[in-house]
Amino acid sequence: MLVFVTGKSGSGKSTFAKQLSKEIGYKYVDVDSIGHSVYEIPGVIKQAEMLFGKVIFDENGTFDRKKLGQIVFQERNSERVKDFSDLTWHYMQSQIDKILKENKNVILDWILLPHTKYWKMLAYKILVKPIDDKLRFQKLLERDKVKIEYLELRDKASIQYNESDFNYIIRNDFVEQKNKVHINLVKEYFNKPIQFEALGTKSPFALPDSACPSYYLKIGDNKILLDCGSGSHRFFDMDNLENLNIFVSHLHRDHYNDLFNYMYTSYSLKNLGRLKEKINIYLPTSPTRIVEDIRTEKLTYSNVYTFDKTSKLKFNNLNIEFLDVEHSQVTDCYAIKISTPDKKIVYTGDVSYSNKDKLVEFSKDCDALICESSLLKKYNFPDINSHLTAAQAATVAKESNAKKLLLTHFWAEENLSNYLEEAKEIFDNTVVLREQDKFYL
Numbered sequence: 001m002l003v004f005v006t007g008k009s010g011s012g013k014s015t016f017a018k019q020l021s022k023e024i025g026y027k028y029v030d031v032d033s034i035g036h037s038v039y040e041i042p043g044v045i046k047q048a049e050m051l052f053g054k055v056i057f058d059e060n061g062t063f064d065r066k067k068l069g070q071i072v073f074q075e076r077n078s079e080r081v082k083d084f085s086d087l088t089w090h091y092m093q094s095q096i097d098k099i100l101k102e103n104k105n106v107i108l109d110w111i112l113l114p115h116t117k118y119w120k121m122l123a124y125k126i127l128v129k130p131i132d133d134k135l136r137f138q139k140l141l142e143r144d145k146v147k148i149e150y151l152e153l154r155d156k157a158s159i160q161y162n163e164s165d166f167n168y169i170i171r172n173d174f175v176e177q178k179n180k181v182h183i184n185l186v187k188e189y190f191n192k193p194i195q196f197e198a199l200g201t202k203s204p205f206a207l208p209d210s211a212c213p214s215y216y217l218k219i220g221d222n223k224i225l226l227d228c229g230s231g232s233h234r235f236f237d238m239d240n241l242e243n244l245n246i247f248v249s250h251l252h253r254d255h256y257n258d259l260f261n262y263m264y265t266s267y268s269l270k271n272l273g274r275l276k277e278k279i280n281i282y283l284p285t286s287p288t289r290i291v292e293d294i295r296t297e298k299l300t301y302s303n304v305y306t307f308d309k310t311s312k313l314k315f316n317n318l319n320i321e322f323l324d325v326e327h328s329q330v331t332d333c334y335a336i337k338i339s340t341p342d343k344k345i346v347y348t349g350d351v352s353y354s355n356k357d358k359l360v361e362f363s364k365d366c367d368a369l370i371c372e373s374s375l376l377k378k379y380n381f382p383d384i385n386s387h388l389t390a391a392q393a394a395t396v397a398k399e400s401n402a403k404k405l406l407l408t409h410f411w412a413e414e415n416l417s418n419y420l421e422e423a424k425e426i427f428d429n430t431v432v433l434r435e436q437d438k439f440y441l
C-alpha cells in the first residue's frame with residue numbers, strides 16, 4: 001500500500017507524514033532527500049559543472065547545492081536545466097523503485113509526485129493544507145531564513161493541486177495535537193478500505209424503487225462496478241464515471257442492460273469535457289453476438305475487453321480473478337474475486353448449486369460473499385437448478401468460511417425477510433441487500 005502525503009512548502013506535511021508512519025508502521029520516504037543524495041554519486045557534480053559552470057561552487061571550490069538550486073529555479077525551462085533534471089530524476093526513480101520493491105507499505109512525502117509515474121500507483125492520497133498562509137509563511141521565514149518575496153515567488157512556481165484528487169485533506173492550523181485526530185481518521189479508513197454500494201438486487205424485473213443486479217465497489221482509488229442490470233444506473237452518480245471499470249459476470253439482460261446507458265453517458269460527458277479517461281468494460285467472451293454488439297457500439301467513450309477463466313487482472317494493489325460457473329446453456333458465466341493485500345471479496349454472478357465445491361474453494365476465507373439467492377427452499381425447486389436458494393447460498397458461505405454473506409438477486413415481489421430467515425438458519429452473519437445500501441466491507 002502506497003500512501004502519499006503532500007502539501008506546499010511549510011504546510012506541515014512532513015511532520016504529519018512522519019507521525020503517521022510511526023503510528024501505522026509504514027516506511028517513511030522523504031523523496032526530497034533522495035533528490036539531495038544524487039550529489040553523492042560520482043560524476044553528477046562533474047555533469048552539473050559542465051552544464052552550469054563554476055558558479056555552482058563556493059569560494060573554497062566546494063559544491064554548493066543552494067547555488068545550483070537557485071539557477072535551476074531561475075531558469076526552469078532552459079535546455080540545460082531540463083538535461084540536468086532528467087539525469088537526477090533517472091537516479092531518483094531507481095532509488096524509489098528499489099524502496100517500493102523492498103517495502104510493502106510506504107508513505108511518500110513529496111511535493112512533485114502528481115507529475116510522475118507513481119501517481120497512478122497510490123492507494124491513498126493526503127493533502128495537508130494550512131488554513132492560513134500567513135502562519136505558513138511565518139514558519140517558513142523562521143525555518144529557511146529567506147526573504148518573503150522569495151517565498152512568494154517559490155509558491156507561485158510550485159505545483160497547484162486539484163483537491164478532488166485526494167482522499168483526505170487536512171486543514172492544518174499547526175496545532176500538533178490535532179494530527180492525532182487526523183491519524184485516527186486515516187487509520188479508520190485503512191481498516192475499512194472497501195466502500196460497497198448495492199445499486200440493484202432484483203431479477204428478472206424490478207419495481208419502481210428497485211433495479212436488476214449491480215454493485216459498486218470503491219477500493220482506494222479503484223472504482224469497480226459489478227454488473228449493470230436494468231434500471232440500476234439510476235442509482236449511480238454519473239459524474240463518477242472517471243476511471244470506472246465495469247465487469248459483467250454474464251451476458252443475461254438482467255445483468256448488462258444498463259451497460260448501454262453507461263456507454264452513451266460516457267460519450268456525452270466526454271463531449272461536454274466532463275470525462276477525461278475512457279471507461280473500461282470487461283465482458284465474458286460469449287455469446288459472441290452480444291459481445292460484438294457491445295464492441296461495435298459507436299456512441300461511447302470506452303475500452304471493451306473480454307476475460308475468461310485464465311484471466312488475472314491487476315489494478316494497483318488489486319487482483320481480480322474469474323471462476324467459470326454453470327448457470328445457463330446460452331452464456332458463459334463467471335464468479336469474480338477481488339483481492340487487496342488484506343481483503344477478499346467474491347461475487348458469484350448467477351450460479352447453479354452443481355458448482356458448490358468449486359465455488360467454496362474459490363471463496364475460501366473471503367471477507368464478503370456477494371451471493372445470488374434467487375430461490376427459496378419452500379417452493380421446492382430441484383436442488384440443482386440454474387440458480388441458488390438462500391439456504392444453498394448460506395451453505396456456500398459457511399463452507400468457505402466467509403466472514404459475511406450479502407444476499408441478492410431476489411424475486412421483486414417476494415418478502416425479503418423470507419430469504420434472510422432461510423439463510424440465517426445456516427449462516428448467521430447474513431445481510432439481505434437492498435438498493436442504495438451503502439457500507440464498508
Ligand SMILES: [Zn+2]
Nearest residue numbers: 250252327350
Ligand atoms: Zn443469469
Ligand SMILES: [Zn+2]
Nearest residue numbers: 203252254350
Ligand atoms: Zn440474473
